Amino acid sequence: MNSARLLRAAGAAVLAATLLTACSDDGGSDAVPRDWIRKTYTPTGADWVDANSSPREVAKAIHSKRAALDRASGGSAEFLRYGDDMVTVSPHRGGSLIEIEDYRNGYHRHQRHLTYWPNPDSASFRGGGPGEGK
Numbered sequence: 001m002n003s004a005r006l007l008r009a010a011g012a013a014v015l016a017a018t019l020l021t022a023c024s025d026d027g028g029s030d031a032v033p034r035d036w037i038r039k040t041y042t043p044t045g046a047d048w049v050d051a052n053s054s055p056r057e058v059a060k061a062i063h064s065k066r067a068a069l070d071r072a073s074g075g076s077a078e079f080l081r082y083g084d085d086m087v088t089v090s091p092h093r094g095g096s097l098i099e100i101e102d103y104r105n106g107y108h109r110h111q112r113h114l115t116y117w118p119n120p121d122s123a124s125f126r127g128g129g130p131g132e133g134k
Contacts, residue, residue, distance in 0.1 A: 030083035032100050033066040037087075041098055051095040058096040059089045074113025079106075081117060 040061075041048035050058050059078035063071065068080035068087070077090040086106040088099045101109075104120040 028083065029066075030069055031066070032080075032082045032085045032087055033062065034100065036065050037062065037098060037100070044097075047100075048098040049092055049095055050098070051093070053096055055089040055091055055096045058098060059087075062087060062089070062098075070117060072114050072117065074110070077110070077113070079110060079114060 037048055041050050041058075053061075055076065055078045056073075059071065059080055062068075063080060066082070068082055070081040072079040072081075077088055080087040080089075081103065084103050085100060086103050088101070088106060088110065090097050090099075107114055107117060107120050
């Protein structure tokens, strides 16, 4: 009897691991390529830096790795929208600072540059997460 429970527990663990991998932060087609950013750029607290490239060059590289749903520019920064998140690439000490944040927070912070992006507080806004707005 114990081996049957052990077998069920092992099966449940494998299933859980599979689901977690499928739902990882780099999993969806509209998700920020976080793992790639972590491997490519230098961490600085919760953000990353590229000491040698302009915001436009960094945004282009990130967009090339995984196409953003939308892009915008303003105030010398570049903005990439990915489902429920956004990436802001701004000038930093001759290079670029890369920030990943929740779309709602990022939108409110940079709203003046994102004039045609959907307002996350509007009734018609649909985020990019699973089951959002359905």
